[in-house]
Amino acid sequence: MMDQKVETQGIVIVGEEICQEVISRADAFSAVEAVFGAMAKGDAYNFPVVREAIGHADALYGFKGGFDKSGLTLGLKAGGYWPGNMEKGLTNHQSTVCLFDPDTGQLSALVGGNYLTALRTAASSSVSIAHLARKDAKVLGMVGAGHQSTFQLRAAAEQRDFEKVVAWNPHPDMLPRLQAVAEELGLAFEGVSQEELGAQADVIITITSAFEPLLMADWIKPGTHIACMGTDTKGKQEVDPVLFQRATVFADEIAQSISIGEAQHAVAQGLIAEGDIIPVGAVINGTHAGRASAEEITLFDGTGVGLQDLAVASVAARIARERGLVTSVTL
Known part of the structure; x- marks a missing residue:
């Protein structure tokens, strides 16, 4: 044969x-x-x-x-x-x-x-916005103004009828790149402090390489959806771990979220457990309802999976x- x-x-x-x-x-x-x-x-x-x-x-x-x-x-x-x-x-x-x-x-x-990589990272946060953000969200907050930030802004703007973008970056001289995209999309733009960003934004995207919290839990208003997109390595951090106690937490992949994602810090401090995190795919598949109320804070830990x-x-x-x-x- x-x-x-x-x-x-x-x-x-x-x-x-x-x-x-x-x-x-x-x-x-x-x-x-x-x-x-x-x-x-x-x-x-x-x-x-x-x-x-x-x-x-x-x-x-x-x-x-x-x-x-x-x-x-x-x-x-x-x-x-x-x-x-x-x-x-x-x-x-x-x-x-x-x-x-x-x-x-x-x-x-x-x-x-x-x-x-930039396109799929922006797609990930925009998927979370599509499924978890309030339908009436009007102000988009951007934390970070690096290479990937403009991809994030363009993708997010397609998911809700935003009217304004508020942004903060550790180097303010980089904000004009975001402002140019916002104005191209017909959105008002304002560079603000981190605390003011939390006070205004209905949806927040963090896309930095930070190793310390840039947004504190007390600054986030009820009903906000936050997509944490920058933390993909052990030690990186973008938000206050206490925020994980106050939010309903979703992730692209739970195992990666608790090991190298934003949730690593909240889990290590005992603020939440692995079982408190919901795969965003469950919302996509209709096996989890997603956002439960207009006052609920939702958080998506986008670690970036292969x-x-x-x-x-x-x-x-x-x-x-x-x-x-x-x-x-x-x-």
């Missing part, structure tokens, strides 16, 4: 510029929403994260991967954070997504991860292939 021969498939390469050309915020939203739902059903799971300070260039480097059985997406993202890159004209976050054929284990695609990267990279690779925009190679 002859062995069945499996034909070697070409590997498609989708560069950064092609990613920007082919995938939209709506594509990213749908992909991230679907994979969160699959995770909550047990149809998709993330592999343990490797993330290390490499002892060179102050860089953090690591790997995030996973397998989505429902979407048949398998792979990993390799990359990290180089804080000195902005001075070199590069983004601080650098990454590449590797996709594999789940039937054979063959490498099927190499996809630029820099643009997609399956998000794989989901958006898979969509980008598919669209680029359909449009004939990929480069193909064989190993």
Whole structure:
């Protein structure tokens, strides 16, 4: 009996510029929403994260991967954070997504991860806003004005009928980039203190690399939805841990939330337990009601899971292939 021969498939390469050309915020939203739902059903799971300070260039480097059985997406993202890159004209976050054929284990695609990382992170917070923020939210608060902040602002603005953006950044000279986007979207803009931001905002997105709380629990008004998007490493922190006691807490992945996400501090201090955190996918799937009242504070701990990267990279690779925009190679 002859062995069945499996034909070697070409590997498609989708560069950064092609990613920007082919995938939209709506594509990213749908992909991230679907994979969160699959995770909550047990149809998709993330592999343990490797993330290390490499002892060179102050860089953090690591790997995030996973397998989505429902979407048949398998792979990993390799990359990290180089804080000195902005001075070199590069983004601080650098990454590449590797996709594999789940039937054979063959490498099927190499996809630029820099643009997609910003896009999927913004999609994650916007999914949380769509499912958890009050419908009548009018003021969006932005904590952080780095590279990813404009992606966050554009994605959030599509989820609610916001009228104004209030923003704070440790370096105020970076706020004009947010102001330009807000004005482009027809939204009023105001640079404010952290306390004033809490007093005004109905929805708050934190997107920084902080290692200390930037927002205190007492500053957050009833009914606010907060998306904590910057904490993805042990030791990082953006908000007062006491806020976790006052809020209903949701996460992209609970295990990652309590280990390297914003919840790590509240759990370590005994303010909440692992069982107090709800996967946002449960709200997407309709097995959890989500926001219970107009006065409830909701908090989404967006740690950034590998399956998000794989989901958006898979969509980008598919669209680029359909449009004939990929480069193909064989190993």
